[in-house]
Amino acid sequence: MSPTQQGPDPAQSDGPHAGVVPRVAGRPIPPHRLGRLREPEHGGFQPQVWQESLARDGYLLLRSVLDPAAVRRARLDVLEQLADAGEIADPVEQGIVSGRSLRAERYPDLGAFWRAVCELPRLRALSHGAGLAGVMGGLLGQPVVPFDFLWLRAITEGRATPLHFDHVYMNRGSSRVCTAWIPLGDVPVEAGPLAVVEGSHRYTDLIERYRGVDVDRHAMPGSFPEDALAFVESRDTRLLTTDFRAGDVLVFGMFTLHGSLDNQWGGGRVRLSCDARWQPLDDARDDRWFGDPPAAHHGQGYGGLNGARPLGAAHRDR
Numbered sequence: 378m379s380p381t382q383q384g385p386d387p388a389q390s391d392g393p394h395a396g397v398v399p400r401v402a403g404r405p406i407p408p409h410r411l412g413r414l415r416e417p418e419h420g421g422f423q424p425q426v427w428q429e430s431l432a433r434d435g436y437l438l439l440r441s442v443l444d445p446a447a448v449r450r451a452r453l454d455v456l457e458q459l460a461d462a463g464e465i466a467d468p469v470e471q472g473i474v475s476g477r478s479l480r481a482e483r484y485p486d487l488g489a490f491w492r493a494v495c496e497l498p499r500l501r502a503l504s505h506g507a508g509l510a511g512v513m514g515g516l517l518g519q520p521v522v523p524f525d526f527l528w529l530r531a532i533t534e535g536r537a538t539p540l541h542f543d544h545v546y547m548n549r550g551s552s553r554v555c556t557a558w559i560p561l562g563d564v565p566v567e568a569g570p571l572a573v574v575e576g577s578h579r580y581t582d583l584i585e586r587y588r589g590v591d592v593d594r595h596a597m598p599g600s601f602p603e604d605a606l607a608f609v610e611s612r613d614t615r616l617l618t619t620d621f622r623a624g625d626v627l628v629f630g631m632f633t634l635h636g637s638l639d640n641q642w643g644g645g646r647v648r649l650s651c652d653a654r655w656q657p658l659d660d661a662r663d664d665r666w667f668g669d670p671p672a673a674h675h676g677q678g679y680g681g682l683n684g685a686r687p688l689g690a691a692h693r694d695r
């Protein structure tokens with residue numbers, strides 16, 4: 378695939394923050410290392426087109442596939458929980474961190490708190506509801522089931538998610554798991570959205586090296602040692618992202634390398650998103666991610682997730 382196939386780079390966006398140079402690990406991304414995710418050619422329910430796009434690109438960008446108003450309501454529900462933990466300032470809908478946290482004293486069981494946030498009904502209606510079930514069923518071409526576990530992310534200013542394949546975190550069941558990354562609200566490039574490495578789903582050398590690696594059994598980090606910018610430079614490729622809007626979903630497979638850009642939204646605004654995983658209903662299941670509650674890594678449940686830590690205390694990893 379030609380590295381210039383997918384249009385101008387997001388740094389050239391003429392949005393309200395067009396002057397913000399996208400960064401990874403604090404380093405500005407040169408324009409030739411950044412491109413836009415391919416835009417869908419057709420709207421509506423197009424399972425065959427979706428399947429072809431996913432196979433060709435390693436990802437599938439779906440615009441306005443969820444109800445934007447429902448996404449904004451779910452975002453507000455999450456922010457209200459964080460505000461209740463003292464972490465989000467008024468007015469809550471702006472999503473500005475307060476710089477303090479009462480989470481640990483108000484909610485001594487941090488895992489239970491984070492589970493309750495991840496199980497907010499209006500959030501679940503998006504990540505596990507009929508709308509996404511229809512999309513994922515169409516894409517996978519058969520009845521599907523979502524993982525019970527939901528990865529909710531509140532990324533504060535200056536932070537990012539490092540580069541990784543999802544495979545190493547969830548490969549004990551189906552080999553046909555897909556991630557649906559759901560921005561909770563508009564997530565423009567300066568907010569540090571998810572970015573995929575162009576063409577990485579065809580990096581057979583890396584895919585074979587990581588296939589079967591299990592972060593829990595092999596006690597190894599899932600994320601790559603180098604940051605996403607260093608990686609795309611070493612492979613002479615690009616990071617692809619876009620200005621996401623409420624209602625968009627980005628779907629990708631377990632061997633598409635991805636991470637996020639730095640959140641440079643400014644003013645202390647937090648970037649919210651969640652990742653839901655879906656697979657064929659009848660395939661084997663990775664039992665870490667199913668159950669009530671799911672055991673997750675080393676039986677830690679939601680308490681093992683970075684998001685369970687008070688906002689601002691999270692380290693630079695998944």
Ligand SMILES: O=C(O)CCC(=O)C(=O)O
Pocket residue numbers: 530532537538543556558570571635636637650652
């Ligand atoms: O939202 C993010 O920062 C990262 C999400 C991610 O890595 C994933 O969906 O696997």
